[in-house]
Amino acid sequence: MATYLVTATFGHFQVKTGRTKDGIPIITAVDPREAKDANPALAKLPKMIAFEEKIFGPYPFDTVGAIVDDAPQVGYALETQTKPVFDGAPDDSLLLHELAHQWYGDSVALTARLGGNLYAERVVVEGSQQTKAMGFWSLRLGLSFYFGGGR
């Protein structure tokens, strides 16, 4: 594991547990001040993992989740391994992005990682606006673009 993917968190958190459809344990820790805003996106985490498994393959770790802090001074979210950390409540797009990093962490070039994550967000947006067939073709074209030498 790359050192920047390691995290330890201390504080007062609301901890919830669950499982993905494949039985992978989900653990989320949310600062109570961010819970109301964070819970809508976090409730979609199992569906996001299932969606990203369709694109990227089986989830690569034994557990998944998120840490949502109330730390706006930090100014960013980070894809720490199995528990991405957020400086405030993430929206759907940001949560999906940091979860996509779980597949594209330390073994794939940075540009490919970021491209894959941006692509995952785009598929979700387009998936809600296009037919299934269009989504399938944009998925195929998008993957070849991003992983075939795109930006």
Ligand SMILES: [Zn+2]
């Ligand atoms: Zn990222």
